[in-house]
Amino acid sequence: MAGDPPSRVTSLDVARRAGVSQSAVSRVFTPGASASKRTVEKVRKAAEELGYRPNVLARAMITGKSRIIGLVVAYLDNHFYPLAVERLSVELQRQGYHVLVFMASNTIGDVQSVMQEILDYQVDGIVLASVSMSSVLAGRCDDLGIPVVLFNRTQPDPRLASVVTDNHEGGRQIAHHLVAGGAARIGYIAGFEGASTQIEREAGFLEGLDEAGARLEFRGVGNFQHETARAAALEMFAGRDRPDAVFVCNDHMAFAVMDVLRAKLGLDVPGDVAVAGFDDVPIASWAAYDLTSFRQPLDAMVSRTVEVLMERIADDAVTPRRHTLQGELVRRSSTRPTEDRA
Structure with missing residues (x-):
């Protein structure tokens, strides 16, 4: 009709x-x-x-495989993660998988809600970028045979694989670099206190300062957020007793700190204050910032994450483990020149 x-x-x-x-x-x-x-x-x-x-969904019902990977991410305002999401998606698509991207905050309740939605899609695997998950959810994924890989995060759960940069070593190298450049009053602006990246970078930084015969004089918390980092910088540098060097836990916050130092407080970088960040996102090399930063090997991290995920999808007997990749300190004009190679 x-x-x-x-x-x-x-x-x-x-x-x-x-x-x-x-x-x-x-x-x-x-x-x-x-x-x-x-x-x-x-x-x-x-x-x-x-x-x-x-009909992809009909085929999934027949084969038990959806060919879908759930990708959970927070902090998309941090330039590192849009790049990571793009490259992870492209690489997974090359492997014949569809990618569903979900946004979540760092609260366990929010992650739990998002994870429930992901599991409803009967995904074949999950990548968590910049977020963690509860042990209950980790157990449920394990029971369902759904492999989970943490990207740029770790947590002490043997059921979860992870791929990270050597954050501890990165913090250590930045400490040596700042001290070698003549820093005497050193500050640190932390990220989200519960994040493994924050914990490891600060631990490495403190160890490096100790090795170099220095100590941390100032500390603020930026929570990986631009505005919070600005507020932390204003508080740390507003008085006469202020740092002559600061390590900021990631580039996204470091840009906010540099803007405050130069535009709000009239300080010279690096003449008055040397500034170092972490990630080495593309903007770090722009002339406006020219930020010294510890580079995360993003392409290698993406390749290893997909490799680990594919291995575990193919064989659930593969033991999940932590994969730590080496990064590189990229020296630019936001810190004082040195001959150190720590």
């Missing part, structure tokens, strides 16, 4: 048009499945002519 919706094109229709079996059509549209070049060409041509689109 006029106005009736068109009937849905099925894989059987495509098989008949292409002159192949229905299973051949299924193989063509299943990532990683084997099909000859000629078969692929015939099936793709028939599918295009008929307007066929494979």
Whole structure:
């Protein structure tokens, strides 16, 4: 009848048009499945002519595999994470997976709510970038056979794999660099106190200061947020007794600190205050900041994360473990020149 919706094109229709079996059509549209070049060409041509689109959800119900990865992220205002999300998504798509991105804050309740939504999609794996999860949720994922990889975070749970930069070593190298540049009154602006990245970077920084015969004189908390970091910088530097060098736990906050020092307080960087950050996001190299920063090996972190996830999807007997990659201190004009190579 006029106005009736068109009937849905099925894989059987495509098989008949292409002159192949229905299973051949299924193989063509299943990532990683084997099909000859000629078969692929015939099936793709028939599918295009008929307007066929494979039903991913129906296939998931049959195979038990959704080919979907859940990616949970916070702090998208921090330039490190949009880059990470983009590159993780591209690499997972190359592996034949669809990526669903979910936003969450660092509160356990919010992460738990988001995780429940992710599990409803019957995902094959989960990547948590910049957030942690409760032991209850970790156990549930483990029971369901869903591997979880923490990206740029760790937590003491043997069921969770993780991929991180050596944050401790990064903090240590920054301490040596600042002291070698003549810093005598040294400050630190922390990130979110519960984050493993914050904890490890500060621990490494304190160890490096001790090794160099210096100590931390000033401390503020920026919570990885631009405005909070600005407030912390105003409080730390407003008086006469102020640092002559400061390590800020990530670049996103370091930019806010530099803006306060120069635009609000009229201080010279690095003449009055040397500033170092962490991540080495692209903006760090811009002339406006030219920020000394400890570079996270983002491409290597993404590759290792996807590799670990694929291994665990293929074999749930693979033992989850922590993967720590080496970064690099990139010296720029926001700190005083030195000959140190610590």
